[in-house]
Amino acid sequence: MTLPQMTLPQMPAAVIFDMDGLIFDTEALYQEAFLAAAVAGGHDLPAAVIHGTIGVPWVRSRVLLLEQMGPDFPIDAYFAGMVGHFDLLAATQLRLKPGVVELLDLLDRLAMPRCIATSSAHSTVQSHLAAHGLTERFHAVIGHGDYAAGKPAPDPFLTAARRLGVEPGRCLALEDSHNGVRSAAAAGMMTFMVPDLLVPTPEIHSLCTGVVPDLHAVCALIQAASAAIPAG
Structure with a gap:
């Protein structure tokens, strides 16, 4: 599926981010x-x-x-x-992945809540966010210890959706790993893979709503979905 043909099934009400390999090039x-x-x-x-x-x-x-x-x-x-x-x-x-700041700026303009769902400890998340001035850019962080079972179980993403007060099916989940995709898809979210060190397999393609090269492409998809909403 090429990017020009790809659209979001609906305008998301929230965005759930993985961290390692998705926000940070870790x-x-x-x-x-x-x-x-x-x-x-x-x-x-x-x-x-x-x-x-x-x-x-x-x-x-x-x-x-x-x-x-x-x-x-x-x-x-x-x-x-x-x-x-x-x-x-x-x-x-410790570097940001391309498009992170631009995507967060877009979500700010749209007043769209966002959360991190990661296997990392809260202390690690906060250290990474602080290093790039992103501490206040997320409405919640779901990390190790916040759920019963980690990825590929759906618990991290379901916990994130509950924390934001948004139905899982209305959440856009962004992941770079196979287990992360499995987790988000099992949670019933619109799941996009942004590959880092792993390429999507046929199984992963079948679980994804789409696969995009970077977060700039995610920005374009959200902007297109926003523009399609009737005015008034």
Whole structure:
């Protein structure tokens, strides 16, 4: 489906954002940190296993690593090292994805509520937002600990919709990961994938309302939907 043919099924009443790889260009930093921690600890951790952690909650990532490396793998020390490497990288390399500010400005003009639904801790979210002056740009943040089951379960997105007081079917969900798309689609939202490190598979295409190259394209879709609303 090409972008000129793509339209929103309806004007959204709210927008739900993933964070890593969607708002912030962090997924590549996490991949680098996973690898650096493995090298520092002398662990032969396959790149495919590291790649498999994209869009996966921390609890599940720990399980994946233990399945690959065995029950004696020093998982706590490894994760501590990974987080340390990530923090060093993020201190100088934390960048916004293209179109983030423009989309938030558009949502401000439309008075449209928006929320972040992420697997990350609230402390991480607030640190990232503050680094780019975005703390006040979102009406709510749903993070780790706010829901019973993480992505791909629908809980994060359903919790976000409840927090905003909007029916899930009227929410536009923006995701970059396969598990995020599965989560948003299971919640019954208009789900758009904005690919980062992962490309959409046939399954993911079937779950998405659409796939767009960046958040500038999301702006264009919302603007077109807004313009189609009859005046008065």
